[in-house]
Amino acid sequence: MHDSRHTAQEEVLSLLRHADGCISGEELSRRLGISRTAIWKHIKALRSHGYEIRAASGRGYQLVQVPDLLSPTEIQNGLHTRFIARNVYAFDQVDSTNHQAMLMGEEGAADGTVVIADAQSSGKGRLGRRWASPAGVNLYASIVLRPPIAPHRAPQLTFVSAVAVAQAINSFSGLDARVKWPNDILIDDCKVGGLLNEMSAESERVHSVVLGIGLNVNMTASQFPTDLRYPATSLFLSSGRKWPRAALARHLFEKLEQLYHQYLNEGFEPILQQWESLCCWQGRVVEVDRGTDRIRGRFAGLDQTGALLLDAGGTLEKIYSGDVRP
Ligand code: BTN
Known part of the structure; x- marks a missing residue:
């Protein structure tokens, strides 16, 4: 399980995200106050999660693509x-x-x-x-x-x-x-x-x-x-x-x-x-399966509690639960 607390890895990612092109390992290490080896480990871990990070010799790292992660x-x-x-x-x-x-x-x-x-x-x-x-x-x-x-x-x-x-x-x-x-x-x-x-x-x-x-x-x-x-x-x-x-x-x-x-x-x-x-069926005739019975009528909207109002031949029925079909 991952939660919203910020880890060094997320800080590396955030700096990569906001970099204008490349950012050097040296700058990442200076900005986060951690060693170049630690930065490299975080880059490796981010890559293993699907982040595409290009390393250009002499210029540093560039975030190229982010994965479809729900982190x-x-x-x-x-x-x-x-x-x-x-x-x-x-x-x-x-x-x-x-x-x-x-x-x-x-x-x-x-x-x-x-x-x-x-x-x-x-x-x-x-x-x-x-x-x-x-x-x-x-x-x-x-x-x-x-x-x-x-x-x-x-x-x-x-x-x-x-x-x-x-x-x-x-x-x-x-x-x-x-x-x-x-x-x-x-x-x-x-x-x-x-x-x-x-x-x-x-x-x-x-x-x-x-x-x-x-x-x-x-x-x-x-x-x-x-x-x-x-x-x-x-x-x-x-x-x-x-x-x-x-x-x-x-x-x-x-x-x-x-x-x-x-x-x-x-x-x-x-x-x-x-x-x-x-709403899809406003004004249309629908059938409601209430589990114990079925009732047909014109979909006439909702009341103030969210109950469905069904006009069944002139009488307005209130439906509290069920499956509606056209
Ligand atoms: C339904 O149409 O029957 C309701 C489905 C609701 C599914 C969601 S998925 C996220 C959340 N966790 C669950 O176990 N159910 C809801």
Whole structure:
């Protein structure tokens, strides 16, 4: 597990990143107050993590290419947030980032702490389902928040994160991501992302909320499970190109912070409006599978709690959970 504390290796990387062309071993050693041998060891270690560093004789080192790593350093490089992802815990593999974030939340992790993983061995989906989490291709992130709200309002945060994910995809890639009630992100009616929010609360007060975000970024068709219940996609499959995950994660955390502030300052209404403008089936006839029964009706929007309003032959039904299909 890597966390956000700065190591000498990260300082070397930061100097390489900000160098105007090459930077000599001597200068690196002087600036960091460590030996040339130590600098060489850090360069070797960075190369082993996939950083391409050219050594030009007489002129020093030059950073040529950075790997698609979800490390705290890559995520925080150029991150414009005040508190989200200021603490990042990055795992090569973990059971579930939500599980780890819930534990960290209970142990007092700071507001905005991010747990991110390259792979998950037991990625959790909604309704006890599994979330396919192969290594090296997608985003699996959980954000610990400590909102000053009553527990009954916590489900509204699902809509904050849905709007953040869809807007982040759209402005980052130019694709047309949409939201599907209650917590799916779709492109061309295929699921590209899912949200799983979990809460720890006392009777009157939210202790912490974990916003879990799974986004299929560079996943190829053969990496999807064969028994999926719905059509699925990735940004790669929808656009034909691969996307840098750390830059996308950064963009997503910036959007999330902006919308979360809007939610705390202005309430749920502006979030709801943005959600409805991104929603795929507004006004269309849909079928909702509630587990015990199915109900058909016209999708008439959401109420103030985030419940789905279905116009079923003139009567307005409120749906609190279920799977929606056109
Ligand atoms: C769903 O659509 O069923 C929700 C999927 C949520 C998956 C994400 S991946 C990161 C976080 N950690 C988990 O174990 N689940 C969520």
